[in-house]
Amino acid sequence: MVNKIMKYGFFFFISVLAFVACQENEISTFDNESSLFFFRDIYNNNSKGTPQLDSTSYSFFLAGSIQVDTVWLDVLLTGSPSDQDRPFRIVQSNVGEPGGAVAGTHYVAFDDPEMVKRMVMPANKVSVALPVIMTRTPQMDTEEYRLDMEILPNEYFIQGIKDRVVYVLKITGKATKPANWDSPNSYLATFGEWGQEKMRFIIDYVGYNTFDETLITDYRYYLQLKAREKLAEYEAVKGPIYEADGTRVTFPAAS
Incomplete structure (x- = not known):
């Protein structure tokens, strides 16, 4: 009888140890899981x-004769930083769609060697600035x-929160309204x-x-005065300027 009790006690003890080890392994795995998201x-x-809002609009209109330019996007880490560099993956998710940017034509592809070496979360860091070269x-x-971008999981990073792993960049040569206008x-x-x-x-x-x-x-006041002055000079020679919808270009009085 005593031997039977000891036998069952031994198996119970082993079961408890196995359960604790399993739990510790799960906790350890969870603690070590990392994912990425766009700032x-x-x-x-x-x-x-x-x-860097929900999306970014870039226009070469502001760049003069520049043919290549860069938009920088911050990619942030959830989880613990690592003591080693960790590559990550970004892909275009709207390939072939109407109005979609074309890799190699409108931007440098994410699988280009120049970009691959940039898509790395550095050791002991929780963020990295990613260049998107247009x-x-x-x-x-x-x-x-x-350009619809999406961060994909790999051997270093698990799937992040769906609406935080995507980001939209709109590229044009037309004048576009600044986000903070x-x-x-x-x-x-x-x-x-x-x-x-x-x-x-x-x-x-x-x-x-x-x-x-x-x-x-003070600078805002200066720009208002200068804009009104330059517009008056222009109109005196060439007449008023109108938008495509017929709205006349004017500037508010300085205040």
Whole structure:
């Protein structure tokens, strides 16, 4: 009887040890799991000092004669940093769709060696700035191309939260409304309602093309005065400027 009790006790003890070991292994596995996601913030810029909202619109319109340019996107880590570099995967998820960007034509493909070496979460880091290298084409003067990106799992990273592993970049050569144009005390207060011809005038005649910065009051006042002055000079020689819908280009009085 005693031997039987000891036998059952021994098996119970072994079962408990196995259960604890299994639980510890599960906890360890969970603790070591990492995933990645795209940074998004409506109040703060990314590590390169530029806005990174739910999507980013880029226009070569602001770049003059530049044919190749870069948009930087922050990729962040969930989980613990590693003591080794860890490659990650990003793909285009709208390949072949109408209006979709074409790898090798509108941007440098993610499987290009130049990009592959960039898609790495460095050792002991929780974020990395990823360059998306865009190439200008003549069609961009009238068209916009959409690049839908998605972070995929690999041997280093598990699947992240679905709506955080995707990001949209829109590329064009047309004038596009800056994301922060309507922000309080920003460009709406300085130049009035946005328009493509108005923006062209601001760039060509006011000499201002940095539309991702916060304007201090004195500088905003200066830009208002300069815009009205340059527009008056232009109209005296060439007449009023109109948007495509017939709206006349004007600037608000400085205040």
